[in-house]
């Protein structure tokens with residue numbers, strides 16, 4: 001259930017293992033109501049946590065495999081830069097080095113010479129095995145590669161109910177009153193998980209669904225830009241009065257065929273995905289423009305184009321990839337899941353096959369006082 005990037009990657013992985021798979025997506029192909037639409041998402045290996053470094057490294061060959069099987073170009077490596085507080089940069093560098101990934105730290109002047117479109121803060125980490133995923137093409141690639149292996153991909157079919165009718169039996173009831181039975185179900189419904197998934201499995205963490213609003217700015221060489229993260233603190237904090245407190249959460253950006261995409265991370269309002277306001281928040285837009293005016297001299301900050309998208313955020317920003325009886329749930333990708341999608345599909349297929357999942361992504365996990 002759910003034909004965003006996670007459900008589609010899972011359909012591909014399951015079909016590749018010989019399962020009879022049906023993917024049900026309530027909307028049309030390429031729709032813009034959820035979290036997986038548009039032309040770009042950051043792909044990067046740099047995380048301060050070795051678990052995510054190795055998950056991203058696992059995803060890389062799987063992205064290439066999906067490209068090969070579908071015949072679609074999906075992943076473009078233009079590198080990634082991180083800048084901001086020295087401690088954050090050093091922590092990322094240490095994890096990349098430990099895992100044997102090529103990376104280096106530059107001064108702001110050195111980085112400015114190499115990437116004149118960006119202005120840099122404090123110290124700059126570069127790694128090459130990073131860049132962008134074409135989001136729309138990725139979803140299509142997974143669905144096409146799954147279909148080539150026998151999966152049935154059905155759009156405009158909305159699941160109304162999921163019933164557990166046995167230890168290895170589920171019934172899926174659509175809003176058109178069709179009933180499908182299966183040995184196992186995978187629920188990958190993004191921002192709709194608090195409804196459908198919460199009603200079916202035990203221990204789903206509290207999920208906060210927000211509407212985020214990245215902007216695209218024109219830049220002549222946009223498709224050559226590295227992806228970038230400007231971590232909260234240092235120069236960003238010093239200027240944060242200009243962008244609002246949102247800047248504390250950090251800024252992400254990347255080049256794409258639509259221009260240079262830029263957003264503050266996870267600062268949008270909580271919404272109901274079925275009744276959300278998709279109009280442009282002009283105050284939030286002005287803050288990102290202020291950011292671009294100062295930090296992105298290579299982009300035209302005067303001509304932004306806004307878009308909206310859903311984040312589904314867990315208290316610890318770790319994902320939910322776990323199984324309860326015949327139902328596997330993929331949820332809570334917390335604004336950073338896309339890069340891992342084929343590896344998440346692989347983990348989901350392992351769960352369906354009866355293997356244990358990652359404790360990190362477990363249903364029913366507890367969240368001490370401090371959410372990250």
Ligand SMILES: Cc1cc2nc3c(=O)[nH]c(=O)nc-3n(C[C@H](O)[C@H](O)[C@H](O)COP(=O)(O)OP(=O)(O)OC[C@H]3O[C@@H](n4cnc5c(N)ncnc54)[C@H](O)[C@@H]3O)c2cc1C
Nearest residue numbers: 002004005006026034035036042159190309333337338339
């Ligand atoms: C602005 C923004 C920027 C991001 N940037 C990055 C980035 O740079 N790098 C990165 O790694 N990640 C990024 N992410 C996160 C990433 O895009 C998401 O983690 C990922 O797309 C989540 O995919 P999903 O399949 O879980 O959800 P979705 O894409 O929302 O898919 C869920 C699907 O389920 C369908 N559905 C819902 N209910 C039903 C039902 N009852 N029956 C049938 N179908 C149903 C929906 O229509 C939808 O298509 C970003 C997210 C946003 C919003």
